[in-house]
Amino acid sequence: MKITGGRVIVCSPGRNFVTLKLETSEGIHGLGDATLNGRELAVASYLQDHVLPLLVDRDPFAIEDIWQYLYKGAYWRRGPVTMTAIAAVDTALWDIKGKSLGTPVYNLLGGRSRTGVLVYGHANGDSVDNAMRAVEHYRELGYRAIRVQCAVPGVPSAYGVGKGDLYYEPAARGLPQEQIWSTDEYLRFAPVLFERLRTEFGFDLRLLHDAHHRLTPIEAGWLGKRLEDYRLFWLEDPVPAELQEGYRLIRQHTTVPIAVGEVFDSVYDCLQLITEQLIDYIRTTVVHAGGITHLRKIAAIAEPYHVLTGSHGATDLSPVCMAAALHFDISVHNFGIQEYMRHTPETDAVFPHAYTFSDGYLHPGDEPGLGVEIDEELAERYPYRPAYLPTNRRVDGTVHSW
Numbered sequence: 001m002k003i004t005g006g007r008v009i010v011c012s013p014g015r016n017f018v019t020l021k022l023e024t025s026e027g028i029h030g031l032g033d034a035t036l037n038g039r040e041l042a043v044a045s046y047l048q049d050h051v052l053p054l055l056v057d058r059d060p061f062a063i064e065d066i067w068q069y070l071y072k073g074a075y076w077r078r079g080p081v082t083m084t085a086i087a088a089v090d091t092a093l094w095d096i097k098g099k100s101l102g103t104p105v106y107n108l109l110g111g112r113s114r115t116g117v118l119v120y121g122h123a124n125g126d127s128v129d130n131a132m133r134a135v136e137h138y139r140e141l142g143y144r145a146i147r148v149q150c151a152v153p154g155v156p157s158a159y160g161v162g163k164g165d166l167y168y169e170p171a172a173r174g175l176p177q178e179q180i181w182s183t184d185e186y187l188r189f190a191p192v193l194f195e196r197l198r199t200e201f202g203f204d205l206r207l208l209h210d211a212h213h214r215l216t217p218i219e220a221g222w223l224g225k226r227l228e229d230y231r232l233f234w235l236e237d238p239v240p241a242e243l244q245e246g247y248r249l250i251r252q253h254t255t256v257p258i259a260v261g262e263v264f265d266s267v268y269d270c271l272q273l274i275t276e277q278l279i280d281y282i283r284t285t286v287v288h289a290g291g292i293t294h295l296r297k298i299a300a301i302a303e304p305y306h307v308l309t310g311s312h313g314a315t316d317l318s319p320v321c322m323a324a325a326l327h328f329d330i331s332v333h334n335f336g337i338q339e340y341m342r343h344t345p346e347t348d349a350v351f352p353h354a355y356t357f358s359d360g361y362l363h364p365g366d367e368p369g370l371g372v373e374i375d376e377e378l379a380e381r382y383p384y385r386p387a388y389l390p391t392n393r394r395v396d397g398t399v400h401s402w
């Protein structure tokens with residue numbers, strides 16, 4: 001079997017997605033997600049103009065060799081655009097191999113290590129009362145773990161407060177929105193929110209929270225300490241992690257479990273965090289960190305250091321990525337949890353998939369390969385529409401991490 005070519009499909013069923021479809025001489029095709037929110041066409045061009053010509057006539061079963069060829073053979077290594085493109089190729093190759101051998105991809109990754117994949121959903125509110133209602137709603141839907149975000153009094157635009165309930169979406173059409181942020185108000189408010197959550201819901205429910213890269217290490221230490229009694233499952237992205245050693249300072253001050261990694265694109269972004277045991281969960285994803293092949297290596301390095309996986313799974317990661325994530329999650333020993341933001345019905349219709357949700361768990365299904373397809377005719381009805389993630393400034397106008 002040989003790779004004969006491939007196509008990059010850009011569509012926007014509710015939001016933008018880039019999908020790679022690789023074709024083979026035996027008529028089997030494989031899919032890979034290549035979506036990089038707000039920078040979609042850069043990856044599409046990299047795949048189309050620079051990667052696809054390198055793949056023709058190669059053996060699609062040589063997954064490791066193709067991965068290394070695209071990584072080391074480019075000379076210019078790493079970075080989100082390159083690693084997302086490599087991820088798309090890698091994911092499509094695993095899909096081809098599974099389909100060709102007539103087995104779900106998880107069987108090629110060592111087989112099932114568990115019966116289902118524990119997921120967490122996103123509850124948010126424009127007030128504490130509405131956040132409580134959203135949590136109740138997610139409980140009724142069967143979720144056993146819930147991330148809670150809430151508008152902060154005195155902060156015009158806190159992260160994670162959606163327009164609707166089930167379909168939070170931060171990217172918006174047109175040029176980037178500018179949001180306004182105040183760490184002081186946020187730090188005062190966050191412990192109040194979790195006090196109320198534990199009072200109303202008790203301690204059975206797993207609660208998560210995302211600080212979305214907005215604090216300094218010492219601020220994160222202060223917050224973590226105040227949240228300890230509310231037993232968070234994790235505090236996510238307390239601090240931007242370019243300076244990995246900064247997480248030592250957080251660890252010196254708090255035992256709140258820390259989850260980091262949704263913006264990482266390779267093991268080098270988290271090697272120190274893992275080997276110094278500065279985090280508890282690594283959130284790298286199939287689509288942004290080099291595919292199933294590289295994610296398995298990150299997980300293997302994390303395992304002896306007691307670091308569990310907790311892959312990013314926002315709506316800007318397509319159902320192709322979600323399917324791949326579930327095959328990874330169900331097979332890898334040190335799985336922790338999987339983020340699961342529901343896609344809209346428009347997105348699900350364009351990407352029919354075998355995975356299902358029940359009782360707080362996702363199940364990858366037993367279709368050969370990844371168990372996800374793309375309806376190209378339907379996709380054509382949703383042309384690409386430029387959109388950006390927001391930017392952020394402090395109240396005095398200084399640019400801040402969004």
Ligand code: EZ4
Binds near residue numbers: 212262
């Ligand atoms: O802001 O995926 O934990 N989830 C998140 C996401 C990210 C978006 C960015 O594209 O932080 O909501």
Ligand code: CO
Binds near residue numbers: 212262
């Ligand atoms: Co996050």
